[in-house]
Amino acid sequence: AQSVSQHNHHVILSEAASLELGCNYSYGGTVNLFWYVQYPGQHLQLLLKYFSGDPLVKGIKGFEAEFIKSKFSFNLRKPSVQWSDTAEYFCAPGGNQGNLIFGKGTKLSVKP
């Protein structure tokens, strides 16, 4: 069965620290990968997506992610976080039913 694993449940960082959130997936076929963000009290929004091509994908607000096929990973990174990045982050491979398989999410708290 398709599955996705996000390694960190809750990450606490100070402003300007670097961020890396891990995501591993298990999926047999061609996979499309997404990271969504949910700011407090808001709906999910797309941060970035990977379909094919350059495995280093740039998204909004300075986020990027690297697809490493051999490791089935799609880790999210940001060189310097801001207080406004406090949110919950979800990794989501595209499932073979035409839906998204969401990870459990990682809560990021950034201390000012």
Added chain:
Amino acid sequence: DSGVTQTPKHLITATGQRVTLRCSPRSGDLSVYWYQQSLDQGLQFLIQYYNGEERAKGNILERFSAQQFPDLHSELNLSSLELGDSALYFCASSPGLAGVVEQFFGPGTRLTVL
């Protein structure tokens, strides 16, 4: 604003009752998805409709059902409600069949079952 609307925003009801959640997709989007988000289960895919037809089912209980109407809006019906059904219910839409395209999420309906 994603362009996806959901009503109501909040719903408080009692166990055993039935409720209907409504979703209007973005203009032009043919696919509608329903998700349930709870503290213990995380974000779970329930069901997908494409142009009026059911296309995929996830972890949807038999007490739950959905439909998509000719104008493409969708309704999720939850019946014989239990305390454990309390959750945030999201609707999302996409132009086609997702997994390959971005889904746009609505603001959600928070259901509280007392």
